Amino acid sequence: MDSRYFVTIHAVDARALRELTDFDVDIFQATARAGDSVPRIEGLITLADVGRLVAAGYRVTVEATEQARARADQVASLDEWLPAMGEA
Amino acid sequence: MPYLSTAAIEGALAHLADTYPSIFQLITLPEPSVEGRTIHAVKIASGTGADRRGVLFIGGVHARELVNPDALVTLAVRMCQAYTDNTDVVLGGKTYPASTVQTIINSMDVFLLPLVNPDGRTYAQSPSGDSWWRKNRSVNAGSACRGIDLNRNFDFLHSSGIGTSANPCSEVFRGPAAFSEPETRNVRWMLDTFSNIRGMIDVHSYSELILHPWGDDDTQTTDPTQNFRNPAFDGLRGNPGDTVYREYLVEADVNRFRNIGNGLRDAVAAVRGRQYTVEAAVLLYPTSGTSKDFSYARHIVNTGHAKVFSYTLETGREFQPPDAEAAQIINEVCAALLQFCVSLLCLVESVAADAVDVVQLDQLRAFRDDVLTRSPVGQQYLVQLDQHTPELVEAFGADAELRKAFAGLLRAAAPVLSSDDTVPEELLRHAERFVATLGRSARTPALRATLREARSDLRHLAGRSLRDGLDELERTRHARLDEPVREPTA
Numbered sequence: 337m338d339s340r341y342f343v344t345i346h347a348v349d350a351r352a353l354r355e356l357t358d359f360d361v362d363i364f365q366a367t368a369r370a371g372d373s374v375p376r377i378e379g380l381i382t383l384a385d386v387g388r389l390v391a392a393g394y395r396v397t398v399e400a401t402e403q404a405r406a407r408a409d410q411v412a413s414l415d416e417w418l419p420a421m422g423e424a
Numbered sequence: 425m426p427y428l429s430t431a432a433i434e435g436a437l438a439h440l441a442d443t444y445p446s447i448f449q450l451i452t453l454p455e456p457s458v459e460g461r462t463i464h465a466v467k468i469a470s471g472t473g474a475d476r477r478g479v480l481f482i483g484g485v486h487a488r489e490l491v492n493p494d495a496l497v498t499l500a501v502r503m504c505q506a507y508t509d510n511t512d513v514v515l516g517g518k519t520y521p522a523s524t525v526q527t528i529i530n531s532m533d534v535f536l537l538p539l540v541n542p543d544g545r546t547y548a549q550s551p552s553g554d555s556w557w558r559k560n561r562s563v564n565a566g567s568a569c570r571g572i573d574l575n576r577n578f579d580f581l582h583s584s585g586i587g588t589s590a591n592p593c594s595e596v597f598r599g600p601a602a603f604s605e606p607e608t609r610n611v612r613w614m615l616d617t618f619s620n621i622r623g624m625i626d627v628h629s630y631s632e633l634i635l636h637p638w639g640d641d642d643t644q645t646t647d648p649t650q651n652f653r654n655p656a657f658d659g660l661r662g663n664p665g666d667t668v669y670r671e672y673l674v675e676a677d678v679n680r681f682r683n684i685g686n687g688l689r690d691a692v693a694a695v696r697g698r699q700y701t702v703e704a705a706v707l708l709y710p711t712s713g714t715s716k717d718f719s720y721a722r723h724i725v726n727t728g729h730a731k732v733f734s735y736t737l738e739t740g741r742e743f744q745p746p747d748a749e750a751a752q753i754i755n756e757v758c759a760a761l762l763q764f765c766v767s768l769l770c771l772v773e774s775v776a777a778d779a780v781d782v783v784q785l786d787q788l789r790a791f792r793d794d795v796l797t798r799s800p801v802g803q804q805y806l807v808q809l810d811q812h813t814p815e816l817v818e819a820f821g822a823d824a825e826l827r828k829a830f831a832g833l834l835r836a837a838a839p840v841l842s843s844d845d846t847v848p849e850e851l852l853r854h855a856e857r858f859v860a861t862l863g864r865s866a867r868t869p870a871l872r873a874t875l876r877e878a879r880s881d882l883r884h885l886a887g888r889s890l891r892d893g894l895d896e897l898e899r900t901r902h903a904r905l906d907e908p909v910r911e912p913t914a
Contacts, residue, residue, distance in 0.1 A: 340556070350665075353708060357587070362556075362595045365587070366631035366738045368708040375708075380556055407744040408490060408548045408555035410426035414435035420425050421501045423439065 455606035478533035487544025495757035496538035518694035523821030531774035569593035578718035586662035587711035639705035691763035776831035784838035791841035
């Protein structure tokens with residue numbers, strides 16, 4: 337699988353931001369903001385996706401690699417968790 | 425503390441069922457996950473009764489949003505400990521007294537479904553998996569891409585395609601049909617089986633939002649024909665900002681969604697100052713097939729279903745926050761969900777049910793449904809009651825004498841509520857004394873102001889029946905509004 341990056345995607349207007357759904361990329365819809373400044377949304381995409389979006393007129397800021405924000409491998413067992421919750 | 429594994433979540437629920445058997449009950453959901461995992465919900469409650477309200481909290485719908493199932497299990501632990509050990513639930517700067525948690529558990533059924541999508545979480549946490557997996561693990565016929573977005577698979581405008589995709593490789597693939605997935609059918613089963621559920625929160629990440637219906641389009645309160653069931657508008661929905669179609673929502677429910685949402689927001693902010701935003705879910709991107717819209721819409725589709733006030737909570741600022749931040753978010757989630765329980769409590773049933781008999785409860789309900797809801801002043805009082813219920817529950821929970829006085833007033837008032845007789849002067853004086861006493865316990869200026877107004881309003885009932893008194897109050901308020909504004913004199 338290609339490496340992915342956490343990005344902020346900036347659009348020229350709210351309509352262009354909505355049209356991002358046409359690209360079928362992994363955007364986080366709840367992070368969309370349009371009212372206060374340049375319409376923007378966060379997402380997790382490959383460099384190839386970045387290229388496609390830039391070619392379509394979007395500005396893309398890379399925020400972090402996917403590994404930098406991944407903590408799914410930090411797993412607690414029940415034996416560790418129960419004492420931490422005050423449950424012997 | 426790192427994130428709980430799927431097995432640890434199951435183990436934690438089993439531990440709580442063993443440790444707190446009198447208040448904690450495991451519910452095995454009827455369908456295993458796509459990969460065959462048994463899924464459990466739980467019910468936290470003490471006592472039974474046909475009139476108990478229920479709330480449902482679900483999490484882990486999207487696999488990569490790891491903190492939320494941990495938050496729901498943590499809430500279960502804290503509620504059990506508070507109930508059993510008589511200890512307050514301290515969440516940063518927000519405290520729920522043990523008495524409040526005990527009131528919740530004694531008078532409500534709290535249902536938790538901490539991990540809707542165990543296959544997805546297991547895959548996200550597996551070294552050979554994908555940390556950022558969102559969907560379930562369905563095998564899609566004719567495609568190499570797996571998974572269906574469970575929060576686009578509920579039966580609310582599912583086939584409309586609004587904010588969803590028919591492409592199995594998309595992160596928002598809605599699936600071949602509404603409820604094609606066992607995981608979403610389990611959520612529906614909870615709502616069908618526990619018909620006393622009156623509120624639901626689906627906990628997601630991220631963006632610090634408290635979202636309420638609708639998600640498919642903007643909301644309006646004036647044209648009931650513009651609704652999700654009307655085929656005349658098929659193909660016209662899903663364009664927020666236009667004037668062609670906006671989803672109808674009863675104004676009273678718009679207000680209630682906002683009021684309850686604001687209470688959740690304030691509870692979250694009290695933990696450490698984070699300001700969540702309360703708004704309708706449509707935002708910039710309309711959606712369909714979500715749990716929140718489905719849960720609320722059920723009572724419109726089938727009037728035999730109860731109305732469920734449903735929200736999506738978008739927690740935190742990333743999917744997998746580091747330990748210290750995750751701990752804070754868990755506190756915020758616990759605060760929001762406890763606040764939600766308190767907001768949906770029936771004050772009478774939770775505080776004074778033991779002291780008021782069934783006939784009197786029926787008289788009180790009839791007065792609420794037949795008289796108050798049909799009067800503008802009465803509606804205003806019901807809204808204020810909603811707003812102040814959390815503070816009142818806390819006040820009554822902490823003061824047995826106040827509780828006794830409340831029950832005494834309800835007993836005395838019940839016969840008058842169901843008649844057109846003149847309100848006895850003695851009852852008015854009784855009510856005034858109670859309101860004055862309650863005012864001394866009020867913590868917030870808002871409650872004190874409401875009680876001052878109530879005390880003044882009581883005088884308008886003198887010599888009248890309650891219905892006539894409410895009419896008189898309405899006239900008085902209109903007259904006040906019609907008075908010319910007096911300019912201040914020098």
